Amino acid sequence: MTPPRITVALSVHNNAAYLAEALDSILAQSFGDFELVIVNDGSSDASPAIIDAYAARDARIRAVHRRNSGLIASLNHILELARGEYVARMDGDDVALPERFARQVAFLDAHPDHGVVGTRVLRITETGEPKRGAAIDHPLSAESVTAALESGPLLCHPSVMMRRDLLRAVGGYRPAYRHCEDYDLWLRLAERTRMANLPDRLLLYRYSGTQVSNRHVLVQHYGAAVARQVRIERLAGRPDPSDGWQELPPIEALDAAFGRDGVARAVRSEVVTGILFDPPSLAGAGLPVIVAHLADTHGHPAGRVPGLWRAVARLARTGRPLAAVRLARALARDRIRR
Structure with a gap:
């Protein structure tokens, strides 16, 4: 069987309120040659049932249910399972716009010297409305991303697409850097490859006061x-x-x-x-x-x-x-x- 071009890496922990919308946005991508590997990381809400229902109706979905081990362990497990040339990150409460995968694959295909490409994003509230100051302008070119390595922000983690073999070569995500595992990864990848962001706002990034980035400053x-x-x-x-x-x-x-x-x-x-x-x-x-x-x-x-x-x-x-x-x-x- 020919492997898919993309493995979508989705770790879910108690995202039931938003999960269907996130999954629908992935399945509605104009670029459909992907597998969606979902790790249910010990959810205690309705997330497991939602995952199983979607997996039953779309063969591209591979569901893994496991006890709660945290985001880093879940993402590394997905990386072990990944068959796609590219790994696309996604969170269970965000929304990918329909052209996201197509534009990222086109960029990586055209730029073999780049190992990571993210997108600019729009922030939304818990209920889905645009958040005040919704636009987040991450740097675009590889040079501007490199210049921002010390100060950030560099890339929006759930918006990125990465070359699977490169991600494995640097050892994936490291458990010591809990809650900043993406930044540690960017620093290591920057020593091996070029990273950029598309100017298109192709992800709706849901913002809430209870998310990890606000609870573990x-x-x-x-x-x-x-x-x-x-x-x-x-x-x-x-x-x-x-x-x-x-x-x-x-x-x-x-x-x-x-x-x-x-x-x-x-x-x-x-x-x-x-x-x-x-x-x-x-x-x-x-x-x-x-x-x-x-x-x-x-x-x-x-x-x-x-x-x-x-x-x-x-x-x-x-x-x-x-x-x-x-x-x-x-x-x-x-x-x-x-």
Whole structure:
């Protein structure tokens, strides 16, 4: 049997409210030479029944039901099963517009030096209406994607299509980079291939306050900062210290893990910068990171992340007065020590 051109990689965990719309959008693609591999990652809602109903009526769908293991394990399992030359990512609450696959396949066929192509997207609300500031303008050319490697955003993960063999060659997704597994992947792929985005807005990206990107801001910034330090090691010709890690070490252990000084200090600075506008992180596990950052930069104000006092006001405005007081006290103690 001739393998399909595309394997669509879809991991589902409790997406019942939106799953039928997502599946309909895949099955309505103008480019139909694909297999859709769906991993039901331990859903407790109606998602398994929806998946089985669609699989029963379309032979292109391959359904896998397993206990909850997380997105990374699910995507790596799909990568093992994939028969397509290209792997197209999709999430169970998003909507692919009809020409998405056709335009991405045409681009990759015409650009053999590119291993990844995403699309620009439009954000929608939980109920499907355009979200304020709906357009997300990811960089288009390979050069502009490379220029944005350190700052992002690079690519919208559920919009990308990738060469399967290249994805396997870099080891797929790595479990240590939970909640920022895509960014770690982009950094590794950038060392082997060119990546770009189509200017067309070919995905409706559903935005909700409960999605992973909003619930794990601190973890995401920590993982991304570590991934950037790991990239420094690779580019310097040194081994990747995170190869084989199942989870990231605590910040204070990073210098030992990397075998050089300054890694923990650099990562703390990046994390503090990243959480300044996220009151839940500031009020929770982010405060000890800020305190450690103040100690890191004691006597070296040039290395201090600006805006920490404004973060105190931000906490107070968002109904977190106790957290505001704790951060203010930490900043005041640091000022006295100086």
